Amino acid sequence: MRKIKCAAVCALLFAVLCGCGTPAPESVTKSGFYFDTVIQITLYADEQEPLLDGCFEIAKRYEEMFSVSIATSEISRINQAAGKPVKVSSETARLIQKCLEYCKLSEGRFDITIGKLSSLWNFSDESDTLPSEKDIMEAKATVDYRNVVLDGNRVRLKNPDAAIDLGGIAKGYIADRMKEYLEENSVTSGLINLGGNVLCLGTKPDGTDYRIGIQKPFDERGAPAATVDVADRTVVSSGIYERYRNVDGKLYHHILNPDTGRPYENNLLGVTVVCGSSADGDGLSTVCFALGLERGMELIERLESVEAVFITDDFALHGTSGIGEDLQEL
Amino acid sequence: MTKGFGKADYMFLGALSFLLLVWTAWVYGFGKEEGDFVIITKDGKRYGTYSLKKEQEIEVVTGKKTTNTIWISGGQADMRSADCPDRRCVHQKAISAQGETIVCLPNKVVVEIIGKERADLDAVT
Numbered sequence: 001m002r003k004i005k006c007a008a009v010c011a012l013l014f015a016v017l018c019g020c021g022t023p024a025p026e027s028v029t030k031s032g033f034y035f036d037t038v039i040q041i042t043l044y045a046d047e048q049e050p051l052l053d054g055c056f057e058i059a060k061r062y063e064e065m066f067s068v069s070i071a072t073s074e075i076s077r078i079n080q081a082a083g084k085p086v087k088v089s090s091e092t093a094r095l096i097q098k099c100l101e102y103c104k105l106s107e108g109r110f111d112i113t114i115g116k117l118s119s120l121w122n123f124s125d126e127s128d129t130l131p132s133e134k135d136i137m138e139a140k141a142t143v144d145y146r147n148v149v150l151d152g153n154r155v156r157l158k159n160p161d162a163a164i165d166l167g168g169i170a171k172g173y174i175a176d177r178m179k180e181y182l183e184e185n186s187v188t189s190g191l192i193n194l195g196g197n198v199l200c201l202g203t204k205p206d207g208t209d210y211r212i213g214i215q216k217p218f219d220e221r222g223a224p225a226a227t228v229d230v231a232d233r234t235v236v237s238s239g240i241y242e243r244y245r246n247v248d249g250k251l252y253h254h255i256l257n258p259d260t261g262r263p264y265e266n267n268l269l270g271v272t273v274v275c276g277s278s279a280d281g282d283g284l285s286t287v288c289f290a291l292g293l294e295r296g297m298e299l300i301e302r303l304e305s306v307e308a309v310f311i312t313d314d315f316a317l318h319g320t321s322g323i324g325e326d327l328q329e330l
Numbered sequence: 331m332t333k334g335f336g337k338a339d340y341m342f343l344g345a346l347s348f349l350l351l352v353w354t355a356w357v358y359g360f361g362k363e364e365g366d367f368v369i370i371t372k373d374g375k376r377y378g379t380y381s382l383k384k385e386q387e388i389e390v391v392t393g394k395k396t397t398n399t400i401w402i403s404g405g406q407a408d409m410r411s412a413d414c415p416d417r418r419c420v421h422q423k424a425i426s427a428q429g430e431t432i433v434c435l436p437n438k439v440v441v442e443i444i445g446k447e448r449a450d451l452d453a454v455t
Binding site: 040042191193196197198200204208210211212213214215221222223224227235236237272328330 | 366367376378379380381384450451452453454455
């Protein structure tokens, strides 16, 4: 008798509690921690789950090649070689080649030899001190992409004190490689998010656009200031709110100006670029930030099928002419 | 096992009822969190996502006709006008907590309050 009662009550309770369950999602997602940031990949079919592991292998392989925080990486070996040529993989050579094109195009506003300067400022630690004027000047003197000599798969730094840091572009490059890998495996829908480098494959399975939020500066992580609807594009942001420190009421952020050795000072809080390749998005968002609102806007307007959203320090959003209704302010 | 309903049974049922009550109160009362965004869907398709923190008027347009007008103010969303025959949606009170909805059945317009974490975004950059 008691057993029956008990079972009846349990069944009732079960029914009530299940009433608010959500249906199981049809997507598979995997998250991990690479390049000092959280990465997440979502695919929209159960049977594609093994491809998630494939993407994470790509992340691991490239991190071991490019990371300056791994002493044995190819980039670290170049930096430690004190000006002697170092033989690298063709992948590293290919990325350096691409980076140098960006450096040239941006007239050094984006510069991969920023290594000494970025490790001097080191925004990944929690300290509240600033580097000394002398140290800044010394580090600044080593920044010049024209000192990188690429000869086939051999890389040499003409200035032995210089250091390469691909942090500004590696994530974008790796996102592009993951997309290639997924497309080779017949994936038509998917979302790659490498700590802010968002890259969408095709549309969502139901044919709709992906809706990507643009982080509201200094708000909780994940709180959007606007959304942008995209298909088969990448959305990449560079913002002063990502890594910074506050010293004596002044904010020092991680986007460093190779000319002054200090953070860029303008009225921008962030730039979001929408384009086809995530490495391009990385390079362009940094360059736009360096150029400032007006000239950055001009640059994007000149480029085919590239759009951008600038956020100024009054929290106003400025979208390029082609973005239209895809951008929705919240 | 021969006794029908003993003291222990009452205690068991009492404890169970109490737990159920607490759970219900939590879900329907204290569990109510203020929302951050308003999602409007029309005919099952997303019409738009809007901030609940910003005062604004949203017109749901079908063809060239405005069928419903939603007014967002003071953290609440309200159906201000509708061209449907019963106008039940207009008479519904304003919504502000996550999960609350206003439905206009004849026009197939649904207004829903959601939180930040599920602002219908696929990713944030």
